[in-house]
Amino acid sequence: MLEDIGKIPQVQYTIRHDLSSQIEFFEERILNFDSVCLENLKNQSCHIEKVVKRQTTQEILNNRLRIKASIDIVRWLTFQACAFRGHDERPESKNRGNFLEMLELLASYNEQVGALVLDNAPQNAKYTSHQIQKEILHVFARNVQSSIRHDIDDARFCLIVDEARDESRREQMTLVIRFVDRSGFIRERFLDI
Template sequence: MKNRLRLRASIDTVRWLAFQACPFRGHDESEDLKDQGNFLEIVKLLASYNEEVKAVVLGNAPQNAKYTSPTIQKEILDLLACNVQRAIHNEIGNAKFCIIVDESRDESRKEQMALVVRFVDKDGFVRERFLDLIHVHDTCSVTLKEKLIIVLAHHKLDIQSIHGQGYDGASNICGEWNGLQAKFNQECPYDYYVHCFAHQLQLALVDASKEVIEVHTFFEDLATVVNTVISSTKRNDDSHDYQVAEIGQLIELDELETESGANQIGTLRRPGDTRGSSHYDSVCSLLKRYKPTYLV
């Protein structure tokens, strides 16, 4: 019973952190620290409100059965993920579905492919469900297709039930002859491809703005300024130094508020033709750091 109660505290903590999309662990979880990371701190909080829980967790737990190690946390999270994926499979049932796929590098420089399924549920409502995140060694169409087939088979979803594909405009994905959509079409003749509407809208806006010479020239110059500053390590460091000096001067003149999280040192942002609001963000970043950028 003590083991069950101890494990339940860990499961409830994992569920809460996962639902709130919070990080589990801190950089250092030593016992003498005030902040040992979100997971351990929430277990402490649960223990502080319940004497029965307090008697069996953390320091009061056996050394070999605390159920708080990173391995146990990942194991519980994996079981919860399997339950969610099983529920999505049951929701789809035998219905036809579409796949929406995109890939991007994460912070550890690994290529990750996100898979979303779109379908009509039993009540006639269109649903979109995030099904899985798959690590891929490269982004060629053959690799992506093989990985998708393996993942769909793992979730007991038949590729013959795919009746739609939604991707961006990258050639490895939307290519008419060797792209991912073409390779799926060879096996699924009703697997129609639709180019992502958000990408289409962004590209249409960019092309339309290029027809206005002043706007086109402005964003060309903006890209040149941003690339000049951030492409060089030395110039990037100089920009940071100028920002520190400027912030210090403004604080001395009482023109800046000093509070937690304020006056962060940052870098200029590149505008991207396929990223929504990236041009606006790039302009804002330049306005915010105009003087340091001018000095660089």
Template sequence: MNQNQHIETIVCKQSDKEKGKYKMRLNTSIEVARYLSTHGLAFRGHDESESSANPGNFIALVKTFGRINSDIEAITLKNAPLNHKMICSDIQKEIVNAFAMEVLRAIISDIGDSTFCLMVDEARDISMKEQMALVVRYVDKSGSVIERFLGVEHVTDTSALTLKSTIDDFFSRYGLSVSKLRGQGYAGASNMKALVAVARKHGHISSLFDFTTRVLNVVGSSCKRRDLLREKQSEKIIEALDMGDISSGRGLNQETNLKRAGDTRWSSHYNTLLSLINMFDAVIDVLEIIGRDASSTSHRTEAQDIVDRLLSFDFIMSLFLMKNILASQMSYLKYFKGKIKIL
């Protein structure tokens, strides 16, 4: 019996050959994922079909590898088995997760038995899920201060007990010792959110925030209106400079725009009110133009109503009152952060 033709020999040869193809496809996907991850580029495209002109960065790079190496082209994409293409989203996520685990192990190995500080901040994603970002600061073996991002952990809420439980679980999973922890820093995002919620319970303050958002929506609803606002603000600055009301110099009188407030940052609310105060005259000018020239009657009426309220005593008082309150809160936070750095 000819052993070279034996069915078991043929199967083994075919199996080794398929293993080699599989390994080459996997290595190709790993190198593509490594390049995209390193440069912070998107993996997926809207249309990843074979006929698509723009299938996304991942598939485009696999094709590029194939054009460079005919062996890769012969076993990837349309030339690969349907269940072994190594390009689906699940495979991409597994590869990136493997990268993340190796990076995390390297960071923890670099920390070793040294002491370290932990910094925590809220990182809510686009699906509105609460997440906690973890960063460590430590001194490496060469004496340099290093900061490393460890990852993002999902949390049900941002209360102290939940954060503590999540941190304990994270430390347990990756072998970090609480006994080596020498400092902790928190952004206080949930507290800021709570303070905003409390402030909004007051009728005048809630009305102020809602009305400010309405002003931003009307004045910044189109590129044309935003350009007009910048033009009017530039004219006001030039006029103030000519009259000597403001000074000129490096870093002064930079081009700006109205800023929107976030849910968890006092600074964003403060910057929103401050930008409205600084651009108040320009905003009034733009709204008067809209009230005079807008094609829709409802738009003209809305702009005129906004102008009337902007110029009212109640609004001006609420605007400057909240601006001063937020400014004092920010000063306290800066002082507190400075104390943390010193410690």
């Protein structure tokens, strides 16, 4: 039992020695960290508001480029009367639909776009979903309708309504407006389905 008492102080000394070396190392790290913090405080470009502002500006530019690519593709597919979606839009699919395939083509010809779209885009800002495509189409439709309203202005017009069944035997109604423009020509414009 006396032998056990003699060993206890040696163990405590070893713990104290290890602890003191760790404390010295930690104090050295704190001093180094403090000096780095002081240098960063002096350096205006490292201030958090400037870093966030710079990052936010870059993110805004990236998002604008992504949405511009999507808008241009929707515009082209719309004018060409092409379908947007494919049956299988998974990344491993051979044909993912016209919209995604066109975006890949655009990315292959433009490095700046390629670096920001599809797999390189953040999950919350790809701007390729079906909802985004529909929203862009609705914006185009509102612009066309606004242009038609501007063309009609105060002219007299008539509304032509027609109904037809599609292949699935679902009835669809179309609205066409006929009016006389400022030059005296009769015009017809498709309004809605």
